[in-house]
Amino acid sequence: MNILRSYYLCAGLALALASCGTQKMVSTPVENIDKMPMKTGKIAENDLKRWSDLDLAKDTIPGMSVDKAYAELLKGKKSTKVIVAVVDSGIDIDHEDLKPAIWTNPKEIAGNAKDDDNNGYIDDIHGWNFLGDAEHENMEYVRIVKKGDDGSATYRKAKAELEKEMKEAMQEKMQVDFIMAGDKAIADHLKKKDYTLDDVKKIETTDQTLLQYKGMMIQVLGQIGSKEDFDKEIEEFKDHVYGQVNYHLNLQFDGRKAVGDNPEDLNNKKYGNNNVIGPEKKGAKHGTHVAGIIAQTRGNNKGGDGVASNNVQIMAVRAVPDGDEYDKDIALGIRYAVDNGAKVINGSFGKYYSTHPEWVHDAIKYAASKDVLVVFAAGNESYDLDTMNKYPTDSYNNQPEITNNVLIIGATAPTYGTEMVAVFSNYGKTSVDIFAPGDKIYATTPSNTYQYLQGTSMASPNVAGVAALIRSYYPSLTAAQVKQIIMDSGTTLTNKVNVGEGRDVKPFNEVSKSGKIVNAYNALLMASKMAKK
Structure with a gap:
């Protein structure tokens, strides 16, 4: 996504x-x-x-x-x-x-x-x-994997899906972390969080990392528009990615504990x-x-x-x-x-x-x-x-x-x-x-x-x-x-x-x-x- x-x-x-x-x-x-x-x-x-x-x-x-x-x-x-x-x-x-x-x-x-x-x-x-x-809650295929290998085709399919999605989620996490780090570095350099595309373009530095962040933010702000829109969208992107890693795909997370019922019992x-x-x-x-x-x-x-x-x-x-x-x-x-x-x-x-x-x-x-x-x-x-x-x-x-x-x-x-x-x-x-x-x-x-x-x-x-x-x-x-x-x-x-x-x-x-x-x-x-x- x-x-x-x-x-x-x-x-x-x-x-x-x-x-x-x-x-x-x-x-x-x-x-x-x-x-x-x-x-x-x-x-x-x-x-x-x-x-x-x-x-x-x-x-x-x-x-x-x-x-x-x-x-x-x-x-x-x-x-x-x-x-x-x-x-x-x-x-x-x-x-x-x-x-x-x-x-x-x-x-x-x-x-x-x-x-x-x-x-x-x-x-x-x-x-x-x-x-x-x-x-928050796991994806259904994660819940299937958590139940253990029952030898079924459904389990094998669910396990493959989990491995694929987790790999993609970790790649997206690297991406969002890099973008957020770049945003912070630019804001720290300019000494303001609500900077503009022109502000970024005017940055002069020999710091190679900052130059890399500058190029990235020029491209991102050029596509999205205002810093306000960027802030909203990076927050949504972060919520999505971290939601995947921490909750949706996390085999150790138990979202149902807070409910207190048995989700396998329809009569409960x-x-x-x-x-x-x-x-x-x-x-x-x-x-x-x-x-x-x-x-x-x-x-x-x-x-x-x-x-x-x-x-x-x-x-x-x-x-x-x-x-x-x-x-x-x-x-x-x-x-x-x-x-x-x-x-x-x-x-x-x-x-x-x-x-x-x-x-x-x-x-x-x-x-x-x-x-x-x-x-x-x-x-x-x-x-x-x-x-x-x-x-x-x-x-x-x-x-x-x-x-x-x-x-x-x-x-x-x-x-x-x-x-x-x-x-x-x-x-x-x-x-x-x-x-x-x-x-x-x-x-x-x-x-x-x-x-x-x-x-x-x-x-x-x-x-x-x-x-x-x-x-x-x-x-x-x-x-x-x-x-x-x-x-x-x-x-x-x-x-x-x-x-x-x-x-x-x-x-x-x-x-x-x-x-x-x-x-x-x-x-x-x-x-x-x-x-x-």
Whole structure:
């Protein structure tokens, strides 16, 4: 993972299309899209911050046409609140832009240390934290290696993976240590920490080590821009690398000790606490961003606009640590969400090894039996999921889907053309259902801050938000119907795109099952017609 990179305003490569009439299913005839003249240039900052909401035809940005849906289909319509469970790293429920949308358990009395609703969880006012005070965790393949050689192919594969990843992590540690040493040396020489690129260029010295650091920092600052941006990114790079070495890949680290349960026993359910933020607020960054994509307040000029902010209540389910999640926590987290009224569950997490996939399978089937839609991120390793398994999902080894209530989401970038599939996104003709905006997504982060993040983790809540809108305005529709609506109503594009680590060229409509990008306008229009039937 290359974290030491700058989130620049990307060059907008979109279509100059004319807007079409009201309430037609596709914004422009698909066969005409690739024949239109291309528009190049930077996307304006205000547009980039909310590009998921924009429309390909009207705005020349391949968003989900959310603005168009609100303006033309939803204005003045009655809706009901839908509970969306965010199974993630924790959520800053005190964030100014999320507070109005946080779910409160109506059957629980806050602070009385009693399980008022008899659901097995004491004082679960806004959700439940299945990780307790744990923050960091091993990768699943490291946990497999720790159990010892059982002679299986899985053990051998996990051991090889650990050796490979540790070697890469140690190389990255050398890199980050060198960069940080260079930064300190330059700052000490200049006698200031907030130096500029010009300051570095003006350094005159015969010290060969300092000259080496000077050349490095000229190159780094030339790519990243300001020292402020560099400081943020080197801190993220350091956290990632040291997290790998100290926690994720460390055979001596026991992240589960702080939880106090037996992760191999699904019946051992009395663990965790009601602190859905988690022990460290900064550890809730991922979950807070995911929740914001769905529910940050629309139109308040703070951050971006949540897809379904006025129509949802966000239930916080903390089950994803810094490292790989446990199957037990995910299975119980899904069941908790279902039992407490969620109609949509977002899961922006995943791994490539699973010791108890059947536990999660059963939880997904339980969600299906209770008419709950589950949305999962496809993953960020540029893999073709038709050739390998990513957990969790609803179909393994190209077998039939285990249920009809799960959507697997790939990520698109804010430019139409060959790079429309985000460079990191997994894909798959049979394993990924549909794509949605996931690159350069602006949303809430802890302590009333906002940030651009990227990943299929961001694409998944965009779809969960659209699903929540459908269920809010058309509550008679089932989870299976909502899934089918989202897939059938998306915008089909026939342009060729680059995918995978090798940037293979494929037609866009062949990198997912539907061959489409989610379109909220089309989905709500189709939902209206289906609900009438």
